Amino acid sequence: MLQHIFALIVKEFLALLKDKRSRFVIIGPPIVQLVVFGYAATYDLNRVPFAIYDEDNTVLSQRLTERFSGSTTFELVGRIDHDAGIAPMIDGKRALMVLHIGPRFSDRLASGDSAPVQVIVDGRNSNTALLALNYVRDVLLAFTADWAAEQQRPPPPAKLEMRAWFNGNLVSQWFIVPGIIGLLTLVVSLLVTALSVAREREEGTFDQLLVTPLRPVEILIGKSVPGLIIGLLESTLIVLLTVYWFEVPLRGHIGALYLGLFLFLLANIGIGLMISSMAVTQQQGLLGAFLFLVPAVILSGFATPIANMPELVQQLTLINPMRYFLVIVRGVFLEDAGMDLLADQYWPMAVIALCSLAAAGWLFRRRMY
Amino acid sequence: MNAAQRSRRRLTGMVRKESLQILRDPSSIAIAFVLPIVMLLLFGYGVSLDARDVRIGFVIESPDGDSAELRAAFDESEYFEALVFHAIQPAEQALRHHDIDGIVWLRSDFSHRLHAGLGATVGVIVNGVDANQARITEGYILGAWQTWLNHYAERRGLPEPFPIALEQRVWFNPAVRSRDFLVPGLVAVIMTLIGALLTALVVAREWERGTMEALLVTPIHIRELLLGKLIPYFVLGMGGMLLTVAMARWQFDVPLRGSFAVLLAASALFMLVALAMGLLISIVARNQFVAGQVAIIVTFLPAFILSGFIFDIHSMPWAIQQITWLIPARYFVSILQTVFLAGNVWSVILPNAAALALMGALLLALVRRKAGKRLE
Amino acid sequence: MSDTSSPAIRVRGVTRRFGGARPVQALDALTLDVQRGKVTGLIGPDGAGKTTLMRIAAGLLLPDSGEIRVLDTDMRENPLAAQSRLGYMPQRFGLYEDLTVQENLDLYADLQGVEPARRAGRYRELMHMTGLAPFTARLAGHLSGGMKQKLGLACTLVSSPQLLLLDEPTVGVDPVSRRELWAIVYRLVREQHMSVLLSTAYLDEAERCDDVILLHEGRLLGQQAPGAFSAPMRGRVWQVSADLGKRRLQQRLDLNPLVLDALTEGRHARVVSCDARTPPEKLVEGLPGARIQAVQPRFEDAFIARLQQQRPTPPAATFTAPRTGSKRDGAVIEVHELSRRFGDFVAVNRVSFEVRRGEIFGLLGANGAGKSTTFRMLCGLLPVSSGTVRVAGVDLRRAAARARGRIGYMAQRFSLYGNLSVRENLNFFASAYGLSGAIRRERIAAAMDDFELGPFEHSAALTLPLGYKQRLALAAALMHRPDILFLDEPTSGVDPLARREFWWHINALAEAGVTVLVTTHFMDEANYCDRLVIMADGEVLAEDSPENLRARFRQPGEEEASMEDAFIALIEQHQREKAA
Secondary structure, eight states: OHHHHHHHHHHHHHHHHHOHHHHHHHHHHHHHHHHIIIIIOOOOOOSEEEEEEESSOSHHHHHHHHHHHTSTTEEEEEEEOSGGGHHHHHHTTSOSEEEEEOTTHHHHHHHTSOEEEEEEEETTSHHHHHHHHHHHHHHHHHHHHHHHHHTTOOOOSEEEEEEEESOTTOOHHHHHHHHHHHHHHHHHHHHHHHTHHHHHHHHTHHHHHHTSSOOHHHHHHHHHHHHHHHHHHHHHHHHHHHHHTSOOOOOSOHHHHHHHHHHHHHHHHHHHHHHHHHOSSHHHHHHHHHHHHHHHHHTTTSSSOGGGSOHHHHHHGGGOHHHHHHHHHHIIIIIOOOHHHHHHHHHHHHHHHHHHHHHHHHHHHHTOO | OOHHHHHHHHHHHHHHHHHHHHHHOHHHHIIIIIHHHHHHHIIIIIOOOOOOSEEEEEEESSOOHHHHHHHHHHHHSTTEEEEEESSHHHHHHHHHTTSOSEEEEEOTTHHHHHHTTSOEEEEEEEEOSSHHHHHHHHHHHHHHHHHHHHHHHHHHTOOOSOOEEEEEEEESOTTOOHHHHHHHHHHHHHHHIIIIIIHHHHHHHHHHHTHHHHHHHSSOOHHHHHHHHHHHHHHHHHHHHHHHHHIIIIISOOOOOSOHHHHHHHHHHHHHHHHHHHHHHHHHHOSHHHHHHHHIIIIIHHHHHSSSSSSOGGGSOHHHHHHHTTOHHHHHHHHHHIIIIIOOOHHHHHHHHHHHHHHHHHHHHHHHHHOOSSOO | OOOTTSOSEEEEEEEEEEOSSSOEEEEEEEEEEEOTTSEEEEEOSTTSSHHHHHHHHHTSSOOSEEEEEETTEETTTOHHHHHTTEEEEOTTTTOOTTSBHHHHHHHHHHHTTOOHHHHHHHHHHHHHHHTOGGGTTSBGGGSOHHHHHHHHHHHHHTTOOSEEEEESTTTTOOHHHHHHHHHHHHHHHHHHOOEEEEEESOHHHHTTSSEEEEEETTEEEEEEOHHHHHGGGTTSEEEEEOSSOHHHHHHHHHHOTTEEEEEEETTEEEEEESSTTSOHHHHTTTOTTOEEEEOOOOHHHHHHHHHHTTSOOOOOOOOOOOOOOOOOOSEEEEEEEEEEEETTEEEEEEEEEEEETTOEEEEEEOTTSSHHHHHHHHTTSSOOSEEEEEETTBOTTTSOHHHHTTEEEEOSSOOSOTTSBHHHHHHHHHHHTTOOHHHHHHHHHHHHHHTTOGGGTTSBGGGSOHHHHHHHHHHHHHTTOOSEEEEESTTTTOOHHHHHHHHHHHHHHHHTTOEEEEEESOHHHHTTOSEEEEEETTEEEEEEOHHHHHHHTOOTTOSSOOHHHHHHHHHHHHHHHHHO
16 A cells, blocks of 8 residues: 555656656746745835925925925825816826825914815725825824924824734735745645646546556545645745745744645645546646636635625635635734634635545546546 | 639638637637636625725723714724724734734723823724735724814814815725726736637647648638637637626726727727737647646736736836836736726827737737748 | 649658757658659658658648659749648548538638539538538537548548648548548549549558558658569568467467568468578478468568568567466456447447457457447446446456456557656556565566667657557556456557567467457457457447458458458448348
């Protein structure tokens, strides 16, 4: 039994590593994902182009303008001197935002009236718009506080003291990069397994296997272990890059992470082998993997929170193993979460792994014609 | 028959054959119809960046009128769902367990310091793991707090706490719905899927099954062969576009402020670019497996990530921003978001359309050069 | 129109190389003409350059150097001018499997610019000629191999080309369909004065050509009428019989250094001597009750004589006898009332037969006759719908894994791991069959030796020459010394030299007591079987020895019919009965 499985594993590794295409599947996606997501996928704003429409034109209004142009978040790209100038700026995407300081801004401020400042934001990308508005509000609050202190006006009766736990500076990379560990593990383990049975079927070697004294369960294990090992190695590599290259803090216990990784891989391998057992050609296997991957990634909380989804869709995410793993990986990295805290994430993955592997084994026998 | 008639007949023959094949092949159907609908539903319903029902834990160490007032300001906002704690430890525990997303902490001396003019401090803790959501949550909390403070000052005749009144206008999407910007961008992704991925697979399949060999020996001209492939997939891709636009308009209530004709013209231009990429990939790869992988990596993923469809190009590092100039989807997404939400803004549409036209011309020329009637 | 006296294809000094890791000289300064209004056969072993020449003639490839003119058009300059007047059928027929018969025809009619007004008549003519008329609405993918081949031909003929290029049109097609294809080709030549260039791996088809081009390693070995090839063989070809089993006879002849080639044919053996001076008595020296008589040489004899000189003969492999199983000399494979249905379609209909120990048993039939389905059920790869199958006393589909350790299996297509090396493949299959340690090392070393795989030990299996792939597949199937060997079309696509070598091994195994079940398309290979069944439409038409079958269907004046004639006669008889 052990000898059989060992021979199968050796064969599986040789077949995988000697094939140019499979090598590409193992090496290509991780690099692409790491570069693309590590750098391009960010929600942090910097150098937001904005234009100023200053009708007040006083020292105070200029100081306010400087507050914006001096920050790294904003970049002054133009000045406007009449209302009609706003629309072309925004419409033509030359500026994401126009800061409009009304006439008599400093007078009204000095006299204690409310001094209006208008911000016009391009809402075509609603998330960017929302974030830009938040930054604007922060700048204005700081400006007001400084000004009040200068004028020796009493501070507001209450102040807000904001802190963010786990990610004090709210860097999106800290959120996205640990997520890549999950994304990559999913893609690699799924592609390696989803094509494995289909390839053998296409090349006729599966029949050759089935007439040997190997038992289906041995073939199942022989096909799973390489995916498991490759998945573990690749995710370890990304974990190292996350810590040493992207400098995301690893606060929790590595054991909690690897327990999660192990269960996650098993679940993926089960699903991959299920797809593979149903596919007749590699083409179909690839398409099946793709049809599973796209929703699995989108509905995992990788880029957008599950909590924002409608109730029904949230229920659907319960069968997505990546959803649980992302909580684990981010929990371990940033929140120092221990196994006790993550227990609710471990067991659903174990259940998914068990069901999918069993189904794959069953389909294996079913498709033996 | 004269030469022109024969040429037309060859072309119609190719187009008919290609159309029949699309209708009979399950994987074409999956890519052309199932995947777009799945993506539309996922993005229309599943993906939302708008934080709603943010679960806030109110820690009120000594309940009184002031704390109740502050809570009321939060309750008024549609963004929050408030839970009350009476000590900080259980609230922190809840934050750790992801039962709440943030804490607003009123210490026991809050009222006292507020009234005595000592400056009361309201502590706010958010879970910063998801930086984007954390920032949005902070913004919501700040807004609610400002409302409360303004009320408070007004009622007591105190000077305005925030003398600068920020009047914010979000043009094109006043309700700041993320769906309104995601769904138009999907048109680009879906058309890439049909134009590049499907076309690459289909042509590669002809090579694999040896039918290309038989085609090449017939008197067909290479331009007829290419046109015969282009036309049916062009129609299919435009169909995908119409489906997406219809669903955006009527299912997801995304406004279409620009003219439909402009949208159609820009889509046609982009479709040519996508098809040219698909043809080029399949001519070079000649193998479905390789063609599929290459198409996903050089067309589909960039259309998804580097086009400004989800992630704002402005925020990317400089080097990656430069790469985006090479991504056709970037220009098309820009046109789409403008035509849907802003209207016919020529200063956006014309330069982007020109870039697409240039890319299309270059790619088609390259396809024509690479495709020959020889096997090598 | 072009000058009818010029050749249809004119090749002058054409050279073509293919690059890559291992550069191949596909054609080497080839010069020849293909005459108009004749059927010219292009013949040669694997890798001779047949397909490359076809593709250059069709304008699909450019020669590295040399001149190629087709129908008086320079194919390097203006291939389109010739392409409208030639028809080309590539190896896999160039059909769209997801289009119907009619849609395929329409497509090629459009591409070839056939006038709409002329189409109906042309279609009717073609459908009548190919017998596809009842199937015009069927998807091409659902046709049998022979029907696909005929549809492929119809598509290339839709515009009445002057020149027809057919690249191995008869590969994987049963004898009945092959015979029909030849009838069509000759009708075209006769009625429309078409010129035909046809490549083939079947040497018996060479005899049907007017002119034969013999290629080897990209060079021309000869071009003349098939009879002219075989004429010099006169006096070297003999029919031998002796008081020995046919396998023994073959073995003894193979070991005789004066014998160039020996081939079992019914009760006799066909022998080619190394040269014409050898007295016939020398050939049969020491054979009990030997009788020898001269026979007419065939093209195949000439082919072997020309090529065998350039290739070493297979060594006398010393395959160790398999372990002894049960001593019972009864049936090893029992098939009783076996049926298999796919939906409404009955692929195998109540088939029964028995295979005895140490027998070579053949399963013959046209495409779609149900022999592959039967074969897969026997191996346990496909569940049976009804009836019973017993292999060594058990049903392999339900049997414990251990029972599968007694059988060896070799699939139709090469089905070992292509990117694993020869040694890695053998290692894996040895382990899969539970061999380990010294035994495994020993067996692998023996296999490397017996099958001469040594030089390729570390080459990826996929890069091996076809003949070696086949040796490797057989070596892997024999690693565990099985009692029973299943071979599914083991020699399809393999050239005659490699086929002879393969059968040498199989004969040795049978002599050692291994039971062999084999399916095949090659009728001459049926001669090696002790007994065989012929199937059609999922039913067994005959179960007998090849000698008896040949005797049964002999024509008046003949001693016995050829295996192919017997097969076709049986199929035709079956069709008549079905029609009645």
